[in-house]
Amino acid sequence: MAEQECTNEVRLLRQGTLRRGWEDTEKCLAHSLFWVAEVFVGGTVGVIYGGMAALLFVLALFVAVFIVATVTAPARQRDELRRAFNVAVPTYDAAAWLTIEKEFRDIANTSVAVAWASRAGGPKEWNVWGDGQRRFAPLAERAGNMLLRTPLKSDFVAADLLAETNPLWRWLCLLATDGTTLEITGNGFERDNQGNKIFHESGGLKSPQERSANMCAAIAAKIA
Structure with a gap:
């Protein structure tokens, strides 16, 4: 309606x-x-x-x-x-976050891989694949949209993170802020036309379904 x-x-x-x-x-x-x-x-x-x-x-x-x-x-x-x-566009409360937490836990046994890459210290670009990608990505995108309509303090979700226009990437960036989820599996550099080095690195996220569920629970506790 x-x-x-x-x-x-x-x-x-x-x-x-x-x-x-x-x-x-x-x-x-x-x-x-x-x-x-x-x-x-x-x-x-x-x-x-x-x-x-x-x-x-x-x-x-x-x-x-x-x-x-x-x-x-x-x-x-x-x-x-x-x-x-x-x-x-409603404002989401703790009950809404606990609901999506359960949905993330329901797909805990599916195979999902989340990878990221960054060039020259720029923002991370994300990719999701695996057998459970069709279920995980829509949930993560939904959670990313919910962040914009949830009364959270800036010390929990930074303003620059909320400014990310891609809701899926917004959610994955939030997961990466806990200090233990983000993995760095590769790094190196390439040279531009002027011979300058452009450094890049890449990696993934550990257990994205579990981390997402835990993050939803943490958000629910913050606004309960």
Whole structure:
């Protein structure tokens, strides 16, 4: 239901400004208070200045409503999308993390290999394979997305880690921060066109399913 609401808001955001302004104007015209104001003020103008002035007032008020609705349409669309996003993407509590912990433990006996490589001290690039890859990778990606909507302090999950755009890599990077999970199995260097050495190293993660389950339990304990 929440995802449907978010989809509807995205559709509204993609509307043209004029179309959204017209739709909001129609809503205003359907409101009884608008017509009460029209009759009262328009009638007063008509009594004082005549029928033509009253007609011009009615038309001017209609145009003014349309202009205001059109000018403010983008701001309203953004606010609606923001509210819909907050509904569609929940904040995860300890129970949610304990649930995914169990899912990681359920695949503990599957064969999963996680490898990484880094060049010139840059960020790690990750790869997952093995018989259990089809079950592990979606879970790890889900956990990586959950990190963004979980109230954790920066001393547990660093801001630069949360800034990782790939949710799978975000989760694997978190696993690598415990100091015991990360393995370095190779290193060396290559030379660029100018003859400069570019160092690189590679390795893997020990027991990614078990480490993932333990990390989920640790997160649940932090926010319980």
